[in-house]
Amino acid sequence: MSDTLVESSAESAFLDLHKKLIEQGSPALAELQQAALNRFELLGFPHSKHEMYTYLNTKELVETAFGLSDGSKKVSEDFVAGHIYPGCESQCLVFVDGILNRNLSRLEGVSANLVPLSEAVSDQELKKYLLETIEDENDVFAALSTAFCGEGLVFKVGDNTQISGPVQVLFVSTGGSPVMHAPRIVWQLGKLSEVKVIEKFVGVEGGYFINAVQDWLLAEGAGVAFTQVQADVSDSWHFSKTRVHLHRNSRFHSSNASFGTQLARHHYDVRLKEEGSELRLNGVSVLDDKEQVHNFIRIHHEAPQCISHQHFKNIINGHARSSFDGTVIVNQGAQLTSSDQLINNLMLSNDCHADNKPNLMIFADDVKCTHGATIGQIDEEQWFYLQTRGLSARVAKELLTRSFAKSIIETIEFPEVVKDLNGTLLKKLEVRND
Amino acid sequence: MLEIKDLHAGFDGNEIIKGISLTIKKGEIHAVMGPNGSGKSTMAKILSGHPSYEAMGGEILFDGENLLEMDAEQRSLAGIFMGFQYPVEVPGVNNAEFLRMAHNARRVKAGEEEIDPLDFDDLLSEKMKTLGMEKKYKERNLNDGFSGGEKKKNEILQMAILEPKLSILDETDSGLDIDALRVVSEGVNKLRNENNALILITHYQRLLDYIKPDYVHVLSDGKIVKSGDKSLALELESQGYDWVTTAN
Ligand SMILES: Nc1ncnc2c1ncn2[C@@H]1O[C@H](COP(=O)(O)OP(=O)(O)OP(=O)(O)O)[C@@H](O)[C@H]1O
Ligand SMILES: [Mg+2]
Numbered sequence: 289m290s291d292t293l294v295e296s297s298a299e300s301a302f303l304d305l306h307k308k309l310i311e312q313g314s315p316a317l318a319e320l321q322q323a324a325l326n327r328f329e330l331l332g333f334p335h336s337k338h339e340m341y342t343y344l345n346t347k348e349l350v351e352t353a354f355g356l357s358d359g360s361k362k363v364s365e366d367f368v369a370g371h372i373y374p375g376c377e378s379q380c381l382v383f384v385d386g387i388l389n390r391n392l393s394r395l396e397g398v399s400a401n402l403v404p405l406s407e408a409v410s411d412q413e414l415k416k417y418l419l420e421t422i423e424d425e426n427d428v429f430a431a432l433s434t435a436f437c438g439e440g441l442v443f444k445v446g447d448n449t450q451i452s453g454p455v456q457v458l459f460v461s462t463g464g465s466p467v468m469h470a471p472r473i474v475w476q477l478g479k480l481s482e483v484k485v486i487e488k489f490v491g492v493e494g495g496y497f498i499n500a501v502q503d504w505l506l507a508e509g510a511g512v513a514f515t516q517v518q519a520d521v522s523d524s525w526h527f528s529k530t531r532v533h534l535h536r537n538s539r540f541h542s543s544n545a546s547f548g549t550q551l552a553r554h555h556y557d558v559r560l561k562e563e564g565s566e567l568r569l570n571g572v573s574v575l576d577d578k579e580q581v582h583n584f585i586r587i588h589h590e591a592p593q594c595i596s597h598q599h600f601k602n603i604i605n606g607h608a609r610s611s612f613d614g615t616v617i618v619n620q621g622a623q624l625t626s627s628d629q630l631i632n633n634l635m636l637s638n639d640c641h642a643d644n645k646p647n648l649m650i651f652a653d654d655v656k657c658t659h660g661a662t663i664g665q666i667d668e669e670q671w672f673y674l675q676t677r678g679l680s681a682r683v684a685k686e687l688l689t690r691s692f693a694k695s696i697i698e699t700i701e702f703p704e705v706v707k708d709l710n711g712t713l714l715k716k717l718e719v720r721n722d
Numbered sequence: 723m724l725e726i727k728d729l730h731a732g733f734d735g736n737e738i739i740k741g742i743s744l745t746i747k748k749g750e751i752h753a754v755m756g757p758n759g760s761g762k763s764t765m766a767k768i769l770s771g772h773p774s775y776e777a778m779g780g781e782i783l784f785d786g787e788n789l790l791e792m793d794a795e796q797r798s799l800a801g802i803f804m805g806f807q808y809p810v811e812v813p814g815v816n817n818a819e820f821l822r823m824a825h826n827a828r829r830v831k832a833g834e835e836e837i838d839p840l841d842f843d844d845l846l847s848e849k850m851k852t853l854g855m856e857k858k859y860k861e862r863n864l865n866d867g868f869s870g871g872e873k874k875k876n877e878i879l880q881m882a883i884l885e886p887k888l889s890i891l892d893e894t895d896s897g898l899d900i901d902a903l904r905v906v907s908e909g910v911n912k913l914r915n916e917n918n919a920l921i922l923i924t925h926y927q928r929l930l931d932y933i934k935p936d937y938v939h940v941l942s943d944g945k946i947v948k949s950g951d952k953s954l955a956l957e958l959e960s961q962g963y964d965w966v967t968t969a970n
């Protein structure tokens with residue numbers, strides 16, 4: 289995919305940085321990291337017309353001279369406690385700058401499920417999977433993430449096991465200087481197993497680059513309810529790639545709520561590999577000032593009788609930007625696929641911007657697929673109507689904006705997260721609306 | 723209470739209201755009738771402060787205040803209520819929550835405390851009962867997917883919750899079957915007292931059997947071409963609008 293193998297200075301800076309990582313890193317992961325680094329070199333950073341990066345400019349990011357963080361920077365317990373959702377106190381994994389911090393985490397409920405990635409790669413099958421995904425990786429930032437993955441984690445749920453209550457993963461970035469970190473989690477779900485996961489991304493100070501990769505491998509009949517809250521400091525970079533493999537009759541329900549950063553990008557790559565699997569991918573973002581959120585999504589229907597739903601909503605104010613580049617690929621043989629994809633943008637200012645590219649590639653003949661995108665403003669008639677009932681222009685606008693986000697926020701299965709978002713994400717709208 | 727003096731108004735520079743004068747006193751009911759497109763809804767929207775409509779001449783005083791200088795919110799808080807001919811659907815905004823917000827906005831304006839949510843629920847249940855509305859309308863989103871008749875009932879419910887001084891009901895009777903019309907009319911009549919007033923915009927004399935007007939005005943091409951008492955509505959029904967519009 290790359291045009292040239294001659295490295296620009298941006299790439300070589302990361303190659304130099306990698307040498308430091310290998311010196312201080314775990315030898316068991318070196319093979320994986322090196323393979324990913326080779327892939328990174330081959331792909332190279334995207335030029336402005338790169339098909340995966342059409343709508344975002346990564347120039348400033350790749351030209352920043354990042355250092356490495358080793359996870360040793362202190363984060364106060366109070367800071368962490370402020371971001372742990374009620375009900376998750378006994379099973380929360382706290383990552384500090386990409387590394388699991390066992391002192392801040394509460395692992396009682398889940399310690400048996402956790403295997404450090406450096407140990408887990410002795411399982412040849414998992415190692416093979418990880419190396420293969422690197423060979424197939426076309427997203428340079430995901431390759432970069434694996435090249436720099438610190439002590440990643442494998443979270444295993446055995447066959448017929450249901451983890452009770454949600455598991456929270458809190459990713460804290462300490463920031464304060466340009467540092468990069470690359471948390472990595474592989475979720476391995478056995479047959480008929482179930483887990484509910486809440487992830488929250490927060491920062492103490494800006495300047496950091498969090499570049500996370502996760503794999504969700506669901507065996508037959510497994511079920512996942514997954515919610516991500518991207519609440520980083522706005523002066524930071526947030527990249528994430530979520531890879532999902534769904535086997536027979538498995539279900540993956542995901543909602544993402546994003547506050548945006550100066551550049552945030554979510555990449556989802558989902559494969560519905562066997563019959564009867566189901567995906568729900570929802571997202572809502574509320575952006576102001578110069579914040580950005582970009583979604584890049586590829587859904588592969590590889591087997592018959594699978595379902596995928598996608599619904600993304602963006603509320604965009606100020607000079608903020610969002611983009612949605614999503615393709616559903618229905619392979620030959622994936623008959624009776626049912627797929628829908630919808631993006632709605634609510635534009636609150638004249639200077640905000642939204643790009644949408646919903647797309648379908650269908651190679652089977654008996655399928656039901658829809659897609660669409662809308663861009664709209666506050667409906668003047670609705671706004672007026674509310675004001676004739678005595679609501680101020682500001683309150684009425686806020687009510688309409690909240691109502692726009694509601695249909696996505698309602699799909700989040702954790703009331704504590706919904707409460708949090710109502711009080712934080714949707715509060716972002718209050719300040720500037722007038 | 724309301725004084726309209728030689729009002730000219732419209733939108734995008736088109737004059738739709740071409741010189742209307744009308745005085746409404748406390749306790750009165752005025753019916754406004756007239757052919758399609760004569761400007762009835764335009765007049766109502768001017769009164770309620772729709773931003774797309776502009777006054778091009780004349781003035782409107784409400785309790786002595788210059789109404790045209792107030793925005794829609796201020797007019798509502800001052801006691802003007804508009805029952806829309808076509809109420810908009812607002813998906814995602816819960817009906818009961820919205821009603822409570824509107825009710826509280828009025829209370830706060832009057833210097834009162836916000837109502838306790840449970841007390842409001844009781845108030846709402848009682849008002850809904852008098853309008854024959856089922857409980858499920860609390861849970862539904864504002865007008866979202868409501869039938870024409872349900873929307874009109876919901877407008878009157880809002881009127882009941884807000885207890886305005888002056889209500890302008892734009893074709894509230896259209897879309898209601900005869901039973902619903904009776905219930906809604908009774909609801910409106912219950913809200914009447916010597917301190918409030920009502921403007922009823924309608925095409926049908928039928929409504930005026932239930933809510934009896936003191937005056938009937940006929941609007942045609944943006945002007946009031948005839949005013950009279952209740953019997954004018956009966957004459958219009960039997961003879962049609964041509965009778966007044968051509969006679970003028
Ligand atoms: N928003 C608008 N855009 C374009 N034309 C409008 C608009 N509002 C009103 N008009 C025009 O202004 C004139 C008066 O319309 P208005 O709705 O006030 O009539 P009306 O008396 O209420 O009619 P009806 O009995 O059908 O409700 C009509 O010619 C109508 O087409
Ligand atoms: Mg009308």
